[in-house]
Amino acid sequence: MGDKRGRLPPDLTTIPCELLTAEAFRPYGEVIEVGQGRLTTANMGTARRFNWIANLYSTRTKDFAPSIPSSRTPNPNLSAHPSALPSELLTPPARPNLTIFSIAPTPTLPFPMKVIERHKYSTQFFMPIHQEEGSHPQKGYLVIVALNDPVTDGPDWRTLKAFVAAMHQGINYSAGCWHAPMIALDHRTDFLMLVWEREGEQTSLSEDTDVVTMDHAISIPVASSKGHNFTGAKDTSKGAKL
Numbered sequence: 039m040g041d042k043r044g045r046l047p048p049d050l051t052t053i054p055c056e057l058l059t060a061e062a063f064r065p066y067g068e069v070i071e072v073g074q075g076r077l078t079t080a081n082m083g084t085a086r087r088f089n090w091i092a093n094l095y096s097t098r099t100k101d102f103a104p105s106i107p108s109s110r111t112p113n114p115n116l117s118a119h120p121s122a123l124p125s126e127l128l129t130p131p132a133r134p135n136l137t138i139f140s141i142a143p144t145p146t147l148p149f150p151m152k153v154i155e156r157h158k159y160s161t162q163f164f165m166p167i168h169q170e171e172g173s174h175p176q177k178g179y180l181v182i183v184a185l186n187d188p189v190t191d192g193p194d195w196r197t198l199k200a201f202v203a204a205m206h207q208g209i210n211y212s213a214g215c216w217h218a219p220m221i222a223l224d225h226r227t228d229f230l231m232l233v234w235e236r237e238g239e240q241t242s243l244s245e246d247t248d249v250v251t252m253d254h255a256i257s258i259p260v261a262s263s264k265g266h267n268f269t270g271a272k273d274t275s276k277g278a279k280l
């Protein structure tokens with residue numbers, strides 16, 4: 039689809055922002071944090087191991103299979119099965135690209151959201167690994183997501199949601215889930231990022247990125263980090279105890 043303009047409902051000028059929880063994020067993907075997945079022990083009993091937390095997959099691979107066995111298959115609206123893809127998308131197949139994103143803090147709060155993107159054929163995983171000194175650990179980055187509207191094959195603006203993620207939380211966008219480009223809050227923040235991409239003569243890293251530029255900005259109200267709850271939303275998260 040490439041780049042296109044997104045016509046928003048005229049009255050959609052702001053949305054509430056809430057603290058990220060796995061439950062609230064589930065329609066869009068997974069939250070990676072202690073307490074998610076299936077608990078086992080490891081390291082001779084010295085470690086608690088949380089398994090199968092994120093469904094990692096690309097439909098541009100010959101041996102496509104979601105990483106979480108049986109428990110969750112990708113939403114058919116969000117990712118076409120390889121058998122439905124033109125062969126040129128599978129030759130060469132995409133491969134896992136593990137990268138580091140070092141993101142400068144957004145200069146503007148409330149955040150003026152103007153762009154939303156998706157990776158139709160691959161999940162995209164982000165995990166914060168470092169933030170400059172003095173940051174509030176509960177205020178790491180801003181996550182803004184929307185489901186795909188199968189009728190328009192564009193963002194379903196009725197499902198647009200914004201979250202503040204803490205530094206102990208990672209996220210995994212389902213394939214095709216619309217999301218704002220990653221937004222660091224207050225301080226430069228480094229992330230691990232994993233996505234399936236191709237690199238070569240006939241391909242490019244950004245070939246599986248569709249971008250929608252909105253016809254007006256949506257204001258995302260993230261307050262300063264003076265207090266614990268920066269969003270004015272009730273903190274309903276029951277973070278797992280370490």
Ligand SMILES: NC(=O)N[C@@H](O)C(=O)O
Nearest residue numbers: 155162217218219220247
């Ligand atoms: N998701 C995000 O923040 N950006 C990436 O998709 C990218 O490669 O730009």
